[in-house]
Amino acid sequence: MSLESAVARLEARLKEDPRCREFPFTSCMAAWVKRLTPAPSDALILAAWGHVLDRWTLPRDSHPKTTAGYHKWRKALDLISADATSKILREENIDEETVARVRDLILKKNFPADPDSQILEDADCLAFLELKFESYLDEWDETKTVRILRGTLEKMTPRAREMAAHIPLPEKARALLGKASYQQC
Numbered sequence: 269m270s271l272e273s274a275v276a277r278l279e280a281r282l283k284e285d286p287r288c289r290e291f292p293f294t295s296c297m298a299a300w301v302k303r304l305t306p307a308p309s310d311a312l313i314l315a316a317w318g319h320v321l322d323r324w325t326l327p328r329d330s331h332p333k334t335t336a337g338y339h340k341w342r343k344a345l346d347l348i349s350a351d352a353t354s355k356i357l358r359e360e361n362i363d364e365e366t367v368a369r370v371r372d373l374i375l376k377k378n379f380p381a382d383p384d385s386q387i388l389e390d391a392d393c394l395a396f397l398e399l400k401f402e403s404y405l406d407e408w409d410e411t412k413t414v415r416i417l418r419g420t421l422e423k424m425t426p427r428a429r430e431m432a433a434h435i436p437l438p439e440k441a442r443a444l445l446g447k448a449s450y451q452q453c
Contacts, residue, residue: 271310274360278317281356285324294320296399300391304428311366312384315373316391318353320345350374380423390428393420397445398435405440417448 282291298316301308308316323345331341350371357367372378372385379385397420408416421429429449437445 270360271313274314274357274362275317277356277360278314278321278353281321281352282317287324290320290323293395293399297391297395300394300398301387303431304387304390308387309369309384311369311373312387314353314357314362314366314370315384315388318356318370319349319374319388319392321349321356322352323349346375386425390424393424394428394432394435396420397432397437401445402438402441405438405444410444413444414448417445421448 279291279294282294285291294317297319298313301312301316305312326341326344326348328338328341331337331344353374354367354371357370362370373382373388376385376389379389401417404413404416421432424432432445433449
């Protein structure tokens with residue numbers, strides 16, 4: 269098993285995203301994983317690099333623009349990413365136990381009870397806040413934004429929420445995050 273070779277293959281596949289979004293997001297997320305845990309397992313590292321793999325192949329408009337449609341779409345994306353990641357890991361001769369573990373992490377099995385699953389979720393939420401949240405400020409109204417932020421914060425550990433409080437954000441974004449934090453209590 270070569271962790272470095274497998275990560276390089278996942279990185280290369282992420283760079284095939286025609287929207288050029290997934291590689292920067294995944295790089296950020298992988299960095300958050302390392303900040304959240306000093307010695308991440310190989311499976312956690314691989315899951316971080318594979319958790320959004322090939323998501324560009326299923327557009328959002330393939331499912332209804334409802335909350336239920338969104339959740340169904342997200343589940344379909346998780347399966348796409350788990351399948352694509354598993355395929356690459358097997359081609360890289362990663363052992364089946366690790367492949368199965370990575371797949372479980374991507375599919376959020378045993379979340380939040382599994383510590384690695386919680387770290388992956390924390391890293392995903394932190395990367396969203398750092399890289400993507402601001403871009404939605406003009407798209408979402410305040411009620412929707414606060415609801416989404418509240419849901420994001422509820423999935424995070426107290427330590428990750430504390431880390432989120434230190435992410436540089438514009439004033440409007442910081443105020444909405446504060447409002448969501450207040451409503452969460």
